[in-house]
Amino acid sequence: MRKELTAKGRATRRRIVEGAAEVLRERGVGTVTLDDVMARTGTSKSQLFHYFPAGKDQLLLAVAEFEAEQVLEDQQPYLGRLESWADWERWRDVVVARYEEQGDTCPLGSLFLQVVRSTPGARAIVVGLLRQWQESLAAGIRAVRANTGPGADVDIDARAAALLAAIQGGVSILLSTGDSAHLRAALDQGIADLRRDLTPTGRGQAPTGRG
Template sequence: MQRKELTAKGKATRRRIVEGAAEVLREQGVGSATLEDVMARTGTSKSQLFHYFPDGKDELLLAVARFEAEQVLEDQQPYLGRIESWEDWARWRDVVITRYEAQGDTCPLGSLFLQVGRSTPGARAIVVELMQRWQEYLAAGIRAVRAAGGPRAEADVDTRAAALLAAIQGGVSILLSTGDSAHLRAALDQGIADLRRDLEPAGAATPR
């Protein structure tokens, strides 16, 4: 059955519930938080909650997962969306490290997927979309510096963007396991240094 399109007020209410649920899940953990906790935080009744999430907790968890995926990119803005120079790459790098150091050894998005399971309809699509959008931003940044790079500015942009994203994810995984951001820092620094080495014209100043 096709669901009715929400009004602007309905969309705002639904988003408020999702944001409130995200706060509860971050504070209490996905396994401990209940729908009652979400209702108390957001000031909604059970009937109102199920009006916006007819399939119950799993549907709400997927909505929160999508919200958390959006936050991954939003937390990197405006830097991720306007990488046009090596200075911009450095600013973006600092924002990424700060974000994940603040997050520490817990991952709200990862915890959500452990709860709902990647086989749940729509779950895998959220991760795929997140990675595609993130990679597209990185590819745009590579194209921007390549356009200004001159004769040496040759690179497989999509492959480079994919490799940098994979390096970041590896560094984040180690951070989640150890609480140490050293590998994330190394992955970003080496990835950007490799890009700069390959894209800058011969004779350009060596990065500090």
């Protein structure tokens, strides 16, 4: 269906998805109805079901895809150009700021908790998001290694996976406590370890942490 939409149709569908995402962030998945979405986006029931004939579950899946795209988009342009340690520090600041602003709510996490078991497409969205994120981190490790000279021989994919897991752990604690200290520590330690191992001997030590 999405390939057959006109430019106006694509814009309308995106407006509905973005409006639904706003409502879900404000009120949570469990309490939002299609009437709430229609009121926010100024669409009729026939118009809503034209773009989402399977109803709320299909709309939630579209919102989950949108939120997953936003996770990566919010980290740009830094995630796409981790070529120096300064770039890594700027990326770190953007990630922390994003999740601190989000606070103890996670629209993407809430959506996945509700739809991932009942909707196969939701799991694919999670897998795709994490794969793209990890690949971007791995590309950044390769880039900074090329720009700083030969350091230790590290398993780049494993380091990228570990850093991503550390971020997710820090975010989970933030969502539970409202405190970003663990997220900050996870990022600081992950970057410091990379810098230590990728910096050739005699060219300085990694910083010990951030405030």
